[in-house]
Amino acid sequence: MSSAMMQWSMDAIGRDRLGLHSVERPVPGPGQVLVRTRAVSLNYRDKMMIETGMGIDLSFPFVPASDLVGTVVASGTGAERFAVGDRVITHFSPHWREGWPSGSAAQPPYNSLGGVYPGVLSEYVCFDQEWFVQASATLDDAQASTLSCAGLTAWFALFELGRVKPGQRVLVHGTGGVALFGLQLAKAAGAEVFVVSGSDDKLARAMALGAAHGVNRKTQDWVQEVHRLTADAGVDHILETVGGDHLGRSVEALALRGAIYLIGVLEGFTVSSPAAALSLKMATISGVSVGHRRALEDLVTAVDRLGLKPVIDRCFAFDELPQALDHLNQGPFGKIVIELAKDWTSA
Template identity: 45%
Template sequence: MSAIIKAYQLNQAGPAIELQAVMLAAPVPGPQQVLVQVVAASLNYRDLLTLRGQNGDFADQLVPLSDAAGIVCAVGSAVTRWQVGDRVMSSFFRDWHSGPFKQSYLGAALGGGQTPGVLAEQVVFEQHALVAVPAHLSLAEAATLPCAGLTAWNGLFTRGQLRAGETVLVQGTGGVALFALQLAVAQGARVIVTSSSDAKLQRAKALGAWQTINYRTHPNWHELARELTGGEGVDHVLELGGLETFERSIAALAAGGRIAQIGVLSGFGASPNVQSILFMNASINGVCVGSAEQLNALAAFMSTHQIKPIIDREFSFAEVPQAFAYLAAAEHFGKVLIRLDQA
């Protein structure tokens, strides 16, 4: 085990936040902790928000990112769940292992606030904040599940109680959206995908989308979604857009429908007219990622249905700044990955 590891840190440099490559002392696991050799990490829009200073304050020298997978390389004296050599992935909230959400968990989201993240060659995790990688996934594929996959799962299944035959509207073709598409299709739902790109919509069709709408050429996509469902509206909306989309998402909803309120892709501070929520007996479920137990449930569902995450592009550890720039350009379809096992 090397004594020095490579990592990235975020530091406030005047008004800007800098992403810096650093060398750190290798972490040593405490009695309840597990040391993981990270093989791959994935980027989420949340990591861009953190880098842009739009995700609240964070400690200087914070190691960013929440999503990683790797191999257990050492365990603390009281660890019972893991052994050296196990294939594991991170759980987004260090302290949310199972059961209902508590507000106190928010401060312990990996790679935000005061809680160190995973963009390092070796990372120490609490033993309950890791989940086994399903056999059908590579470590690179597993590194995409902890935030994007789990959020889609929580929104559609845990909170949304999605059933076969229902309709789901998914916004865009980024990480959360494509997980939602794949999971909903596997559940037997009819999925409408919106995107700014016809080429991406064709790829969404190939993944099983029932209908597609270009939200640039059809800014009133909510009306089209209603038409496509024979005037009924959709049963579930995965609300990823925020400011520009929330009002339309409500207008696209069927009676008794559910919005999984998740994202801010078009900006913060949506103030939709929620009156029709009551007239439609509809609901809005706020979704904040999920627990380790829910990540396990997602892994089991993906195993049953042999679902593989959609990885758009891989970057090496040296190319982390380029990976952030690539995500910011929004050219991607699915997930952007960082390989730590490549120079």
């Protein structure tokens, strides 16, 4: 094992400051584990972080991305949570183990890997052992890497904040990573799933994944179509990933006493809704910011027991990060993943 490794990092904000560099391979300190990266799943938020910094006070060199699957190759003193050889995934919000997040109301925290904390686009990462959980035993590397952020967000909304019951109706917007996890998980919980998309082709693929209804928002007024399909009853749960005044349209599509999960609209934009519909429906809107570690462990367990397979749009090689980031803009169907060849460093 050489003592160097390759790592994507930036010395300032901006796509043009992103480069692949050889750096010293870290050595695990007390309580830490050294993990050899096998795959990294990208989120749209990674692209925003690279291009804008998202208002966070980053330290440079900055390594982007948060979702990793890898193999434990060494442990520091007192680090007994994992054995060498264990396959692990990262937890997005490393200090939030369970229950309630805590922090300032004046400056609510966005304490995630690849943000306030270091990122994972590196051949090895060396973090506190508490920042990892066991990877799913039934998924390959690319699939396993997708649970940390997109998978957990959908799970946390539907089963920690929400309480989806068999026979209820769940609606997802688009076919990105969170939406497709929402589709698959809601279907596994016995729900009737509605997908709204601008592409008939994607709708057909969503139906093949188990959606009961596909609504093309370009050829139909999607809210009216939801009313029609449900005989005016509306849908019980909506994963709202669009934001702005689209929130108000989701409120219109919602059933009485329904719930909307407002996910990751982190551009600082404003969301809005008609007040009367919110009150008269006694609707609930819950902000979602990924989820806690125990829920991630529950998700891994559920995925293994259900045999659920996350949807991968496309895999890229470690040195194809720029192409992968470009692809994020093109409305993928599922997740985009960077896979590391087993002998990448020696290349």
